Amino acid sequence: MASPEKVGLSGRAKQMPASPIRKLIPFAEEAKKKGIKIFHLNIGQPDIPTPKEFMQAVRKYDKSVLAYGNSQGDASLLEELVRYYKRYNIDLQTRDIVVTTGGSEAIIFAMICVADVDDEIIVFEPFYTNYNGFAKMADVRLIPVTTYAETGFHLPGKEEIEEKITPRTKAILVSSPGNPTGVVYTGEELEMLASICKERNLFLLSDEVYREFVYDGEHVSAFELDDMEDRVIVLDSISKRFSACGARIGCIASKNQMVMSTALRMGQARLCSPSIEQQAATEALRLPPGYFEKIKEEYRKRRDLVFEELMQIPGVVCIKPQGAFYIMAKLPVEDVEDFARWMLTDFNLENKTTMVAPGPGFYATIGKGKDEARIAYVLNLDDLREAMRVLKAGIQVYNQPEAAN
């Protein structure tokens, strides 16, 4: 037998993107070994405690066999989700919802539902970086429309979006409140997208996992758009809402029964989402709306603090974002990836440094975001204040090369 060939991976496997947010982790670990305290503004992991009602439900799980659950989701969770959406005047029935393993699964289910291989989905960059990974797994193409720090990352005009539509375009994917930008689209912006979807026969995939985190104005759900029942697919998750990122509970929701039937069949293939967390999520959804008010106030203070501190740094460009818990800002550095790494390898202020997420990871267009960083305000106010002081000092030193190192 001839010496066997080396076995080759698929094309999409080779192109699967590494998480750009996680690329800096080895440098962070080195810094920690040197005894440097790092303020992690780089990941969207909230520090807010998971509701005790959730944790109590976990501890109360008392079945002797941890069996497969219903593929669509536990009946009580589905009913509670219906009630949850009703608070926002969104009228869904249980048949309009499939519980998913995190918002992640909802996104990949939706992509597969609307697009075949090499079909196109329009996204607004900067966007949630993991959309890239899901698109590669599903082998669909994300077509970016760029938005800008100078305009608070709001949508461009209709023509600019329509220019990107080809016969292969199947959907527009939006996130409002947005990660990484914190932008909250207005009703007019969403209506503009709806009119494009209707005129060009597209789906609207709406990632609304930060629904409650709106500090100015009101959140508009894609479900509120007129004549869009067949086109809207909402992607949702309890991860941020209840600070339960490790639970892996989300949902996909649509009034389009063909979409829901497909989502259910994909759900049947993978059997079910985690049973214990479904029971716990049901309890969390029963919390009164006041639960969010307190958390929103906390995040609002953090946003105001981070924004004000950023405004104190000469050369920073950003408009105060209205939602989520991120600020995407232009920093006065040429290459933010180099700067972010340098903050870990070469800089500290009183043995402290700050870690940010470099902008390019949130863009599909090569070269975009080189001077931008995402700052997640997921630390308490004191730590945030200190983190921003360290960041400001770091920028100053970085821009005086003779002083650096």
Place this chain on the structure above:
Amino acid sequence: MASPEKVGLSGRAKQMPASPIRKLIPFAEEAKKKGIKIFHLNIGQPDIPTPKEFMQAVRKYDKSVLAYGNSQGDASLLEELVRYYKRYNIDLQTRDIVVTTGGSEAIIFAMICVADVDDEIIVFEPFYTNYNGFAKMADVRLIPVTTYAETGFHLPGKEEIEEKITPRTKAILVSSPGNPTGVVYTGEELEMLASICKERNLFLLSDEVYREFVYDGEHVSAFELDDMEDRVIVLDSISKRFSACGARIGCIASKNQMVMSTALRMGQARLCSPSIEQQAATEALRLPPGYFEKIKEEYRKRRDLVFEELMQIPGVVCIKPQGAFYIMAKLPVEDVEDFARWMLTDFNLENKTTMVAPGPGFYATIGKGKDEARIAYVLNLDDLREAMRVLKAGIQVYNQPEAAN
């Protein structure tokens, strides 16, 4: 504006298979409403209690924030998996493993890893029906090689398999012990597959979730095959092993670091598997090997009982399976889908009936399995005995049309 077109789903969405096992559920629910007790031999949901060590670990989860875990899996779970495999003389390092959300995710990760759209993966039918759903999501083609009840569903000769290989073939996917057949492949059979993989430059995807459930002979892991380090990808799960199907904890394992790097990047996209269950799975994996001995003895008795009872039914064809907890048998009926439905809608013995999984759902070739059913022996011995008595009576009545209904 013209009246908008109806928005269309993707081709793969339209082709997404419904779970054939779940098709009969509405009829079962009707029967239950009529007060009929149903013996569920149709699903692979074990009745064995989940280990109390697992449940205790769930209750002991005491972090205040249920945060994202490591995308590769919790460090302690990865280390425990390394120790678990060592018991079977499988030498892995933590870098060779990515924890997945159930075996389901491991399967889809592996398919995407080795195959692009329209690439082919060879499977031996009858096979685990959800392979179809994953293949459709990944948009790869499953190419079936048929195996037969008469030969205990063991593999055909090498030529018969090689005939199915085309330039688009990327892998062979096997499950041993097998679902739905209970077949356990011999070392020689696996070596034959290995030689094909080496000669034709293919991956070997090996679903080993029933590793412990072998009643005659020994389980051979694909990891034990010579010169196959770069080609073997093992798909695994704690669902059956620890009767923890609702936990959604599995793993993908390979010595091929390109495969593992891809799996990790897919893992990063979906962030992490459920955190609480990872902690609990770690505890379950620490159970002494004796844990499995007791359970294996219980299943062995059940297999023997079901097999003996089947042999009492005239016209049944099957060879005693060596593993898992399924028997795939030819029943003396023309159309097993009709028979299985009839058992729910038209038959009962002393207000009891038996539900089986019809064969065709486990075949890719249309028309195959029409007279076969999968029987899952996941009930206690008394219930199984009664279920088989009811099944036997049902077959008798079904085959005497004048008596039925």
